[in-house]
Amino acid sequence: MALSEFNLIDRYFTRQIKQNNTVLGVGDDCALLTLEAGMQLAVTIDTLVENIHFFTDVTAETLGYKSLAVSLSDLAAMGAEPRNATLALTIPDVDEEWLQGFSDGFFELADQYHLDLIGGDTTRGPRSITIQAQGVVPHNQALLRSAAQIGDLIYVTGFIGDAGLALKAHLGVAQCNNFNILNRLHKPEPRVDAGLAIRNIANACVDISDGLAADLSHILHASQVGAVIDLAKLPLSEPVRHYQHQTSQPGFALTTGDDYELCFTVPSSREQDIELLSRDWSYQCTCIGRVDDSGSLTVLNNGQHFEITGNSYQHFS
Numbered sequence: 608m609a610l611s612e613f614n615l616i617d618r619y620f621t622r623q624i625k626q627n628n629t630v631l632g633v634g635d636d637c638a639l640l641t642l643e644a645g646m647q648l649a650v651t652i653d654t655l656v657e658n659i660h661f662f663t664d665v666t667a668e669t670l671g672y673k674s675l676a677v678s679l680s681d682l683a684a685m686g687a688e689p690r691n692a693t694l695a696l697t698i699p700d701v702d703e704e705w706l707q708g709f710s711d712g713f714f715e716l717a718d719q720y721h722l723d724l725i726g727g728d729t730t731r732g733p734r735s736i737t738i739q740a741q742g743v744v745p746h747n748q749a750l751l752r753s754a755a756q757i758g759d760l761i762y763v764t765g766f767i768g769d770a771g772l773a774l775k776a777h778l779g780v781a782q783c784n785n786f787n788i789l790n791r792l793h794k795p796e797p798r799v800d801a802g803l804a805i806r807n808i809a810n811a812c813v814d815i816s817d818g819l820a821a822d823l824s825h826i827l828h829a830s831q832v833g834a835v836i837d838l839a840k841l842p843l844s845e846p847v848r849h850y851q852h853q854t855s856q857p858g859f860a861l862t863t864g865d866d867y868e869l870c871f872t873v874p875s876s877r878e879q880d881i882e883l884l885s886r887d888w889s890y891q892c893t894c895i896g897r898v899d900d901s902g903s904l905t906v907l908n909n910g911q912h913f914e915i916t917g918n919s920y921q922h923f924s
């Protein structure tokens with residue numbers, strides 16, 4: 608017998624509350640939260656639609672994990688500490704195996720951050736997942752896109768282009784059987800620790816969801832500045848380096864999305880601080896260029912101006 612909506616919510620989406628600020632979680636008309644004095648609430652929402660944001664063949668577990676990961680990446684990019692999330696789930700039918708997988712993937716990541724799922728909505732229809740996540744950040748310490756300053760150094764965490772290569776491999780148009788690379792598409796690790804650590808050092812920050820060139824340009828536009836970055840300095844994994852070389856696409860990693868690394872700008876006087884901090888991270892942190900007053904992004908390849916080709920994904924264009 609099919610599970611009722613309420614049994615479903617109870618079985619797969621109701622867990623013990625972990626956060627002190629969660630007064631009331633799943634089960635009432637609203638959840639209730641308290642906010643400590645001196646803190647601001649950072650709120651983000653994202654929707655993943657089947658066949659647009661994910662393939663039909665992706666596992667439920669991957670989907671549960673990734674749909675929360677993209678929201679935590681937004682919180683990381685603001686320097687916010689994850690606290691709670693709500694989940695609006697639309698599914699074509701009650702498939703308990705799928706629900707179990709989705710719930711396992713979701714809570715695998717949620718538990719890493721002691722994040723509470725505090726409510727949501729469950730409806731029947733074409734599969735789609737909307738997650739709203741909330742985090743906290745001390746007053747006026749959030750990392751805004753609009754705060755980059757001329758002269759700032761530009762950093763990127765981890766490697767870029769891995770998820771892009773994994774996507775090509777998934778579509779059968781590139782060869783890659785490196786598990787770590789393939790996993791970067793399905794199980795991105797939101798850089799929450801980096802976002803928190805750079806809060807008092809970085810000026811501006813963005814997470815790389817659409818591609819480095821596009822996302823860095825959001826910072827430049829919002830801050831009314833420009834920048835120069837050097838292709839040779841981009842942090843690339845060996846498989847991506849190889850792919851770029853083999854396909855003569857030196858700028859591949861600039862325009863591929865889904866990496867969920869952070870790109871941030873730092874006053875040059877704080878270079879040492881970033882160097883020291885990033886030693887504690889399990890991924891690298893690389894300076895790729897500098898903010899200037901040019902008003903746009905310039906990419907250099909061996910000292911020559913490099914034309915960016917390949918567009919980041921946009922829904923309504």
Ligand code: ADP
Pocket residue numbers: 616620632633634635636637694695696724725726727728729
């Ligand atoms: P309402 O009719 O007041 O909107 P619902 O019947 O939709 O309430 O949901 C009952 C309770 O279960 C609410 O507290 C709601 O937040 C929660 N809920 C519904 N769907 C989910 C879900 N997928 N994940 C977590 N909580 C959910």
Ligand code: MG
Pocket residue numbers: 727728729
């Ligand atoms: Mg409802």
